[in-house]
Amino acid sequence: MKSLLTPLMCVLLAAPAFAQERPDTDKRIADLERRLEAMSRELEAQKTGSAVPATPEEGRFGLGASAAKVYSVPSGLSVGGYGEFLYEGRAARLQDGTHVGAEKQADALRMVLYTGYKFSDRIVFNSEIEFEHGGYSDEHPEGEAIAEFYYLDFLINKAINVRAGQLLVPMGFVNEIHEPPAFLGARRPQVEQTIIPSTWHELGVGIHGDLTGSVTYRLYLLNGLDGSRFNAGGIADGRQDGNKAKAQSLAWTGRVEWTPTPGVLLGTSFFTGNSNQSGTGEAITTSVWDIHAEYRAGGLQLRGLYTRSSNSDGGVAALAATDPAREVGTRQWGGYLEAGYDLLKGSKQALIPYLRFERLNAQQTVVAGVVTDQSQDRTLLTAGLAYKPIPQVAVKADWTRDENRARTGRDQFSLALGYTF
């Protein structure tokens, strides 16, 4: 009997205690649920970068209440970069059969760091610091360490924003977007190195924005080129790179691009200004313009660019007869067509055979008394293969048949490894 009573007594004695604990347990569970809910909303806000109101069930859209926006992109630092290594093997024979011996070279071509800082929603700093050919040192002064661009953006609205500082000239495809996985070819198109001398950057100020109908534009006022450094190869050496740039004469540059439908890009750009920075003598009006188009769909990518440039005859002719700048083409032109097709459809990787055909002439016309260098009239055909294990990394190998009217062209094999992040 005692053995039966003992557990019963225990149950009876414990019952009030359990009855008292249940409300406590419910309260604790409710409290835990409330805490979990608060933490989950906090985590959600952290992840999305934009807080969702605690009572979204009642939330209704109010576009007019822009002042109440919780646009909470934080201020702070952003870092990116890209780089490329290049191996080049030049043929032992020139186009006319002359034996000059093979030439092979490995180059730490570029290592670039992008850094940006968002002071506020309206003021953003952006920069690109580049080390070329392994960097610069006393032992290797042929290398380069340079700030390709660094500017401040003053964001006003979608259509008009102001940019000032060291700016990339918004011409062609490659000058603004030159991360190696973004273009086909182990090397940049020759047209976009000679006629549009990428990478081309100058000091200036301008506006940019997006207009309706998928149109984007940029319009900058820059220091002009330094025409005293022009030569038979073109205007590339006239770039001042923001290095105590002579700003006696300024230049305008701009770009308009239209995307009528995703995958199609149509654009044009220009540069025009006086390249006589001496402040005296006749103006050397340099004008460059291009039209360009791109089509990308499925695995196919097509690109075409046509560009012309001119330097006013009067200004160039006024230079001293012995001045190498007098050999610059008063008219130059170039263009290329490029096609590639990704064979690995259905995969994140990409294997793209590509073909690029280029024609250019940096001395289509010259001033009287200058003999045209026929080697400037070039035709290049590049065939190659790009492999991208991930979109940010590219290995590209190609062969270029490089011919010119002087028959001194030299074919080349190129192998490049590039990345961007």
Place this chain on the structure above:
Amino acid sequence: MIRVLAPLALTLPLFAALPTTQEALALAFPGAQLTRREHVLTETQAGRVKALAQVDLPGSWTVVYEARKGGQLLGVGFFDTHRVRTLNETLLVAISPESRILRVEAVAFREPAEYMAKEAWVRQFEGKGLEPQLSLKGAIHPLSGATLTAHAMTDAARRCLALHQVLYREAR
């Protein structure tokens, strides 16, 4: 001229301003009642999502917004946060009960604004389901000059469609 343009410019929306999560939901489901739901995927469900999406799934905890009008489910909004280059963006991917994308809207983009996808490009996702063609080598045209953004957005669309499939169609 400046006197005319300056006040106009300052009254237009800020270039980098994006809709808040609430505004994005209202754009996707105008006039709808929204219900917040949390899901914690089981290991089996997470594996299934990865298998369907063919992309990574960063965690098993997810919050969705169910949109209803007159008691009828119009769709579900998923917020997907992912890395573009070195910084994150967050997208709202609104999905219909039939597992088709209704709308994709960026609510946070921390990379420089020039890497952001244009509205016309983003509209390509509308009406797409979780099929092999939902890729940059399929029905989605690549984005010139912003390859990483295009990849990130396409992956996010696939991930959200797979989540929808597992949570709303296969869980029934």
